[in-house]
Amino acid sequence: MGIIKAIANGIGTTLRKPRLLIILYVVNAVFALVAAFPFLALIQEDLGHSLLGSFVQPVDLMWLGEAVLEHQDSLMALLAGLAAAALVYLVLHIFLNAGIVGRLLDREGRATLPVFSADCGRYFWRFVRLFLVALIFYVLTLGIFMSLVSALFKPLAESAVTEWLPLILSNIHFLIALLLLSIVHMVVDYARIAVVADEERKVLKALRHALTFLRKRFFRAWAIYLLIVVLTVAGTVVFYALLGLFGTPGVPQVVAGLVLMQIYVLFRIWVRTVFVAAQAEFYRSHPY
Amino acid sequence: MKNRIIGACLILGAMLVLLPAPAMSGQTAPSPAAGAPGLRYEIWVELDAAGKMLLGKEEIVWTNPTKDAVPDMLLHLYWNAFKNEDSVFLREALAETMFASGSSPEDGDWGWIDITDIRLADGSDLKPALAFVTPDGPETEGDQTVARVLFPTPVQPGESVHLRIEFRSKVPRTVARSGYYRDSFFIGQWFPKPGVYEEGRGWNCHAYHQNSEFFADFADFVVHITVPRGFVVGSSGKASETRVDESAATTTTTYRQAMVHDFAWMADPRYLKVEREFVADREVAPKEYEDTAALLGLPLDEVRLPDVKMILLIAPEHKGQIERHFRALRAALKYYGLWYGPYPYETVTMVDPPFRTGSGGMEYPTLFTAGTNALASRNVLSPEGVIVHEFGHGYWYGLAANNEFEAAWLDEGFNTYSTGRVLAAAYGAGSFSLNFKGWPLDWFLRIPKTFDFELNRVAAINTVRFDPVTAWSWEFYNRGSYGANVYMRAATLLSTLEGLLGEPAWPRIMRTYHMRYRYKHPTKADFIGVVNEIAGKDLTWFFDELLDATRAFDYGVAGLSSVKVPRQLRGIYDTAGTREEWTDKKIEETAAAKAPEGGNPETLYRTTVVLRRYGEACIGGDARVKVLVRFKDGTTETRNWDGQARWTRLEIVKPVEAESAQIDPEGVWLIDENLANNSRGVDGTRRNVVKLMSQLLFTVQCLLHFVGSWS
Numbered sequence: 001m002g003i004i005k006a007i008a009n010g011i012g013t014t015l016r017k018p019r020l021l022i023i024l025y026v027v028n029a030v031f032a033l034v035a036a037f038p039f040l041a042l043i044q045e046d047l048g049h050s051l052l053g054s055f056v057q058p059v060d061l062m063w064l065g066e067a068v069l070e071h072q073d074s075l076m077a078l079l080a081g082l083a084a085a086a087l088v089y090l091v092l093h094i095f096l097n098a099g100i101v102g103r104l105l106d107r108e109g110r111a112t113l114p115v116f117s118a119d120c121g122r123y124f125w126r127f128v129r130l131f132l133v134a135l136i137f138y139v140l141t142l143g144i145f146m147s148l149v150s151a152l153f154k155p156l157a158e159s160a161v162t163e164w165l166p167l168i169l170s171n172i173h174f175l176i177a178l179l180l181l182s183i184v185h186m187v188v189d190y191a192r193i194a195v196v197a198d199e200e201r202k203v204l205k206a207l208r209h210a211l212t213f214l215r216k217r218f219f220r221a222w223a224i225y226l227l228i229v230v231l232t233v234a235g236t237v238v239f240y241a242l243l244g245l246f247g248t249p250g251v252p253q254v255v256a257g258l259v260l261m262q263i264y265v266l267f268r269i270w271v272r273t274v275f276v277a278a279q280a281e282f283y284r285s286h287p288y
Numbered sequence: 289m290k291n292r293i294i295g296a297c298l299i300l301g302a303m304l305v306l307l308p309a310p311a312m313s314g315q316t317a318p319s320p321a322a323g324a325p326g327l328r329y330e331i332w333v334e335l336d337a338a339g340k341m342l343l344g345k346e347e348i349v350w351t352n353p354t355k356d357a358v359p360d361m362l363l364h365l366y367w368n369a370f371k372n373e374d375s376v377f378l379r380e381a382l383a384e385t386m387f388a389s390g391s392s393p394e395d396g397d398w399g400w401i402d403i404t405d406i407r408l409a410d411g412s413d414l415k416p417a418l419a420f421v422t423p424d425g426p427e428t429e430g431d432q433t434v435a436r437v438l439f440p441t442p443v444q445p446g447e448s449v450h451l452r453i454e455f456r457s458k459v460p461r462t463v464a465r466s467g468y469y470r471d472s473f474f475i476g477q478w479f480p481k482p483g484v485y486e487e488g489r490g491w492n493c494h495a496y497h498q499n500s501e502f503f504a505d506f507a508d509f510v511v512h513i514t515v516p517r518g519f520v521v522g523s524s525g526k527a528s529e530t531r532v533d534e535s536a537a538t539t540t541t542t543y544r545q546a547m548v549h550d551f552a553w554m555a556d557p558r559y560l561k562v563e564r565e566f567v568a569d570r571e572v573a574p575k576e577y578e579d580t581a582a583l584l585g586l587p588l589d590e591v592r593l594p595d596v597k598m599i600l601l602i603a604p605e606h607k608g609q610i611e612r613h614f615r616a617l618r619a620a621l622k623y624y625g626l627w628y629g630p631y632p633y634e635t636v637t638m639v640d641p642p643f644r645t646g647s648g649g650m651e652y653p654t655l656f657t658a659g660t661n662a663l664a665s666r667n668v669l670s671p672e673g674v675i676v677h678e679f680g681h682g683y684w685y686g687l688a689a690n691n692e693f694e695a696a697w698l699d700e701g702f703n704t705y706s707t708g709r710v711l712a713a714a715y716g717a718g719s720f721s722l723n724f725k726g727w728p729l730d731w732f733l734r735i736p737k738t739f740d741f742e743l744n745r746v747a748a749i750n751t752v753r754f755d756p757v758t759a760w761s762w763e764f765y766n767r768g769s770y771g772a773n774v775y776m777r778a779a780t781l782l783s784t785l786e787g788l789l790g791e792p793a794w795p796r797i798m799r800t801y802h803m804r805y806r807y808k809h810p811t812k813a814d815f816i817g818v819v820n821e822i823a824g825k826d827l828t829w830f831f832d833e834l835l836d837a838t839r840a841f842d843y844g845v846a847g848l849s850s851v852k853v854p855r856q857l858r859g860i861y862d863t864a865g866t867r868e869e870w871t872d873k874k875i876e877e878t879a880a881a882k883a884p885e886g887g888n889p890e891t892l893y894r895t896t897v898v899l900r901r902y903g904e905a906c907i908g909g910d911a912r913v914k915v916l917v918r919f920k921d922g923t924t925e926t927r928n929w930d931g932q933a934r935w936t937r938l939e940i941v942k943p944v945e946a947e948s949a950q951i952d953p954e955g956v957w958l959i960d961e962n963l964a965n966n967s968r969g970v971d972g973t974r975r976n977v978v979k980l981m982s983q984l985l986f987t988v989q990c991l992l993h994f995v996g997s998w999s
Contacts, residue, residue, distance in 0.1 A: 028989055028992055028996075032985055032988040032989040032992055033985065035988050036984055036985050036988040039984055039988075040981050040985070043977060043980055043981055044977065044981075046964045047976075047977045047980070048974075048977060049968050050964045050966070050967050050969070051948055051950055051967035051968075051969055051974075052963055052964045053964075053974035053976055053977040054974045054975075054976055055976060056980055057736060057980075058983040059735075059736045061720070061736065061742060061743060062742050062745065062746065062963065063963075063964060064746070065745065065746030065747075065749060065750060066749060066961055066964060067964075068750065069750050069962075070964075082988070085992075086991065086992060089992045089995055089996060090998070090999055091999075093999040094999040096996075097996075097999050127999070131998075131999060134998075160643075161470065161558075161643070162603065162605045162662075163605065163643055163662050163726075164605060164662055167662060167725075167726040170726065171725050171726065171727075174725050240733075240734075244734065250975070254975050254978055254982070257982065258978075261982060261983075262986075264986075265990065265993065268990070268993050272993070272996075
């Protein structure tokens, strides 16, 4: 299967199963609302009755400075709460992801809540184990490999005559890190697909399936990955361009901005689902 | 008769209010051409670029300006701060809790200065009587940044002493301000320099501290700098002659400058040297001169600016930013000149700091270092901010030469305040500087634009509880508190004072203070004296409360309510010997009977505004907390509160409900640490708050989505 067809089929699959997107969106929105609630309450307390509330900007340094001072005692607790919420969300998302992959791989199957939940439960612990194994890969990539790259670059940077060389090296370093990260991320994605598609209970075996699969068609698989990244970036640019149009703060603009932001979140969730669906299509077209 | 007296009083009162603030006197300061009265230097220095060494000879002629007989001289040997980790500088740097990383040199990167010979002009050897002293703390053998030399006989009042010194120095790999990287050298605080002799107090000569800068007397300098041929040199002062020694492959240039208190230079074989003229008549329109003269109450001639030669030394990789550098310098020359007084020297040299010499953003008389990046955004006012600020130090510290060890706020605060004003006048607001991997993020994102005073305030309100602004430089809690207090908090307080006093008093205060203390060493008391004199009232409380103390300033509106006033309170009343009960029904009936035919009875509302002093700091003198109450029919009422108690309650009865109450509606009290509580509306949440909340929710949603994508 070609990469464009894999992406097109992936898009088709996600569009046929909009419930998956709705589930993910609702969970995201509700969880975000809960996690953000203490911050929203602080904003309401500080600005709800103040005339400053009519002028405050989304990134308002004057107000942010005094808000940090005003709430300095509770700030660490709030940020720790947010981090804890993110951690819980991560675990929850592992659970949901199991259902997503399960339903996307069952191309003709329905995406009802009971079936989705069953998939979540069936694959959850395998996905947890895979996540923990993936962590090792991320640490190896970012920690050890990138340290080696840094060590390689350091003598060059230290002997630089102008700022250009350190700047270029720093950017190359970052680019290498991003590309490596994308590769590891992609391998883990395929391992998840292998867990479901091959009904593989051992995650290391699933990882081996993924690596074997990718060894033969690495660049095509990577191209799928990178194309979808490009799609995400393009969507993000369009989103911010549109958001910029709502410059004047009026009630309709605020409402339109709010709606647009939610559409963007939905877009990101959809793109992430397309990622998995396209990769699943590609994997299935080349049986292990 | 009585009416006439009242009328006369009113006219007199009105005149006092309406008459302009006192026009300034004593606006002329001596010209540099007159030369420094008490101190002369002639220095011969040779740069050994390969060995990273300086070899120097120095002649110092010092005249005792006091009535004291002076038995000794204290000399700064600043580079010994980089000699070992027992120096005051490095001990403080290593103990620093903020911004401490990399403060100590790597092995082999140390710097030092040795006096190899010191004699009087008659040949008397003073070396045996030379000893290191630590004036700011316990004796430590490691600190050799101050040396004391004893004279054979005390220098009597009006008498001069002529010293001949030979010294050699190892240029440090940069720790602070001076140093080398490869073939690039920035040489500051490099020669043995006397402290400042203060009558009755002796030598004011502090060790080199991490959180402090410098203090020295005005002097006339002649400096002969020898560098390997091909090196481009930039220096304080004006180049007068250049000699090439073919056999030694060196070039020696002589620089002269009168009436400055320091001298710095740089050398780099790669650098570009560009010269431009600041032509005053091209930069300042006649109307600007007229407006400035009128505002300051000065003759037109006193506000006219001279032409100045601008010299830029810039790294080739920043060649594309040459005009950007000159534009910023022209703005600085113009506005500092118009506001505080004409730039008195013939040249100003601007140095793009050599790569990895750590010398950026530093001021020296007639020379300063800027700082830019290869990828510099046009929206971010950098290098402009650095250029304006460091040039500005030529005024605040260079000319009005306060003691930076003991009162850093007098230059850093004044100059941070001035920088913000110049940038606002010349450029408007600038984008907040955010970079990722060297890329300015405003190329990709919409970064909010801010004025300096806004950023200064953020730092100012967050630092008040640590230290008073007026603490000595090395006695601050940490480097963060030092920076935020002496730069930002001091600047914010000056902005507050500006708002409080307004025009024309404030610009006249700044001008008078600068010109009166040009070529002098002003103190806080001098500034307060000028403020009180020009403002015509005692504002000492402002300095006591907000600069010398660590009290937070926060007044706010704690409550606002607008309720119907009952036409009659219920209950039993004894009126004219009869007892009468007022019930709800009776009250309504009575009101209806009194109402105009066909209309409703007038409803009165009692608006209650509760004001609180949340902070410890109090306003004083004749300053008042102004309260503006807006009503739903568009009318307003203004009240004033002396702000002494912790709270007060104001009541206004009107036939209309209040809409909002706001203290400080003109935004005078920039130092107020909570502007959100300065106002209160009776309506609910405002749309910008909803927008802010939706943005926050969106950010958390994106954050969670990002986290989830790793699952």
